[in-house]
Amino acid sequence: MKRNLKTKILLIFGILLIPFYFIFSNSNFETEIKSEFTEANSIGELFLHENYLFFNEDGNKLGIMDVSNPNSLDQITSFEGFNGISDIFVSGNFAYVVDRKLGFSILNISILSTPKIVGSFPNVSSDSYIYVEGKYAVISQYESEILLLDLSNPIKPILVSQFPTTQWYFRSYMQDNIAFIANNYSGLAVYDISSSANPHHGSTIQGSEVISGIFVNEEIAYVTVPQKGFYMYNISNPARPNLIGHYEVNAYFQKLDFFDRQIMVSYSNGIIEVLDQSDLHNIEVIGRFDSALTASQDFACNENFCYLSRGSEGLFVLQVKLPKVYSIFLILEIPILIALISISIVNRVKNVRIASMKQRNNEEMTSYASELDLQFQNWENLANLDAKKKS
Numbered sequence: 001m002k003r004n005l006k007t008k009i010l011l012i013f014g015i016l017l018i019p020f021y022f023i024f025s026n027s028n029f030e031t032e033i034k035s036e037f038t039e040a041n042s043i044g045e046l047f048l049h050e051n052y053l054f055f056n057e058d059g060n061k062l063g064i065m066d067v068s069n070p071n072s073l074d075q076i077t078s079f080e081g082f083n084g085i086s087d088i089f090v091s092g093n094f095a096y097v098v099d100r101k102l103g104f105s106i107l108n109i110s111i112l113s114t115p116k117i118v119g120s121f122p123n124v125s126s127d128s129y130i131y132v133e134g135k136y137a138v139i140s141q142y143e144s145e146i147l148l149l150d151l152s153n154p155i156k157p158i159l160v161s162q163f164p165t166t167q168w169y170f171r172s173y174m175q176d177n178i179a180f181i182a183n184n185y186s187g188l189a190v191y192d193i194s195s196s197a198n199p200h201h202g203s204t205i206q207g208s209e210v211i212s213g214i215f216v217n218e219e220i221a222y223v224t225v226p227q228k229g230f231y232m233y234n235i236s237n238p239a240r241p242n243l244i245g246h247y248e249v250n251a252y253f254q255k256l257d258f259f260d261r262q263i264m265v266s267y268s269n270g271i272i273e274v275l276d277q278s279d280l281h282n283i284e285v286i287g288r289f290d291s292a293l294t295a296s297q298d299f300a301c302n303e304n305f306c307y308l309s310r311g312s313e314g315l316f317v318l319q320v321k322l323p324k325v326y327s328i329f330l331i332l333e334i335p336i337l338i339a340l341i342s343i344s345i346v347n348r349v350k351n352v353r354i355a356s357m358k359q360r361n362n363e364e365m366t367s368y369a370s371e372l373d374l375q376f377q378n379w380e381n382l383a384n385l386d387a388k389k390k391s
Contacts, residue, residue: 030321031274031289034305037065037073038314046309048300049090052076052112053307055315056085062097064112070305070317079107079115089130089137094154096137100126104139106154119155121147133174136160136196140172140181148179148196160196171213173221178202178238180221182211188223192239205241206231215256220244220280222263224253232280245280257301262286262320264301272299272306274320287320 037043040063044056048067057063060082066074083101090096093110103124107115127142132151139147146163170182177194188205205211206223215222219236229248233241252268263275263283274287299308306318 031272031287032319032321033316034319035071035073035317036314037075037316039075040314042312043309043315044297044311045085045088046298046300046307047088047090047095048302048307051302053300054088054090054095055309056088059084060099062088062095062107062115064109064115067302067305067307067317070319073315073317076112077115081117084126086127087130089132091132094151096130096132098124098126098128098130098139104128104130104137104149104157106151106157108154119153119157121149121157121159123159129171131172131174131179136174136193138172138174138179138181138193140170142170146172146181148193148199150196161193161199163191163199170211171215173214173216175216175235175238178235180205180214180235180238182214182223184210184212187211188214190239190241202239203241205233212253213255215258217258217263222256224256226252230256245283247275247283255299257299257306259301259303259320264299264306264320266299266308272308272318289318 040057042058043063044059046056047054051066051068053063053065053067055063055065057078060080062079062082062085064076064079066076081102082097082099082105085097085099087098088095090109093108095107095109095115097105097107099105102117102120103122103126104120105117106119108118109115124139124147125141125144129140131138131140135150135152137147137149137151137157139149141147147159148161150158150160152158170184172182173180174193177192179191179193179199181189181191183189186204187209188211189201190203190205192200192202206225209225209228211223212226213224215224216235219234221233221235221241222230223233224230227250229246230253231243232245232247234244235241254266254268256266257264261276261278263277265273265275267273270290272289273285274289276284276286297309297311299306301307304320306320308316308318310316
């Protein structure tokens with residue numbers, strides 16, 4: 001009986017675990033447009049900072065939007081004075097903008113409703129990418145020098161170094177005085193900028209590849225190569241990046257962003273995919289968004305919401321969520337599993353008690369039998385004594 005009950009419990013337990021296998025190993029995410037913002041004529045580059053989205057509005061304004069409630073977007077301000085914005089970066093109380101009119105501009109955004117330009121560096125190409133860490137900004141210019149600016153005094157940024165080049169440079173990244181510069185022709189250049197006046201070119205990653213960008217999540221750098229996918233490097237020691245994996249896909253990347261264990265990938269054909277990166281050696285597509293909209297100009301993600309700029313079509317908020325059927329499975333199965341485990345524990349305790357009672361009863365019966373044997377022996381001895389006296 002015990003064996004049959006145990007077998008039944010294990011069988012039911014195993015059957016109930018099957019949906020969990022599909023949930024965690026082969027689950028597909030649903031994507032849905034939750035809200036949109038179409039009041040601007042055109043929306044381009046985006047930068048998400050905490051609960052605020054900074055965006056290129058109509059090419060000549062810096063828009064700032066409160067996205068704490070993704071279902072109801074609230075534009076805080078629209079700061080004019082630019083012409084042809086090409087990149088935006090935000091760090092602390094400052095926003096950094098590159099455009100054709102002012103070059104590199106620094107805005108104080110401590111009061112979001114009234115940003116103010118406090119400094120600028122005009123000698124910057126309009127087609128440039130910015131990355132800021134600490135007091136330094138790396139500006140990678142298209143077909144021109146790489147600039148290293150000291151921002152200790154935001155009112156007057158100082159050029160401390162530049163790298164003459166004829167290459168096409170794209171996105172950059174900095175960590176612990178190491179700068180990573182994506183090169184369109186000859187890989188990802190790694191520079192040691194601990195001596196800011198004399199940066200040292202330490203190494204080159206994927207030197208024979210055309211690199212379109214570098215995107216970093218925690219200690220992993222994702223280096224994108226058109227029509228070959230992206231390569232993953234561990235940069236816990238940024239001076240010595242270590243290749244740990246490769247995700248191969250025949251497509252042109254626009255941008256990568258991250259939330260939780262997922263990678264959001266935007267392709268030039270307008271498709272956005274959700275990739276599961278829990279196992280870097282086996283990255284899988286678990287969600288896909290494809291619409292009649294044009295390709296995203298830019299996108300940025302926060303938790304399970306992504307903000308897509310679609311030029312003249314506006315700004316769209318894409319929600320990525322686990323299908324409802326999985327949620328139902330989780331809601332129903334967890335209590336059932338807890339109940340089965342409780343039943344198993346109760347049965348185990350019951351069996352232990354029964355075994356203990358049987359052992360105690362056996363001991364008592366053995367003791368009682370011994371007492372009876374002794375009593376019978378005494379009676380037999382008395383009977384023998386009486387027989388001897390009579391004889």
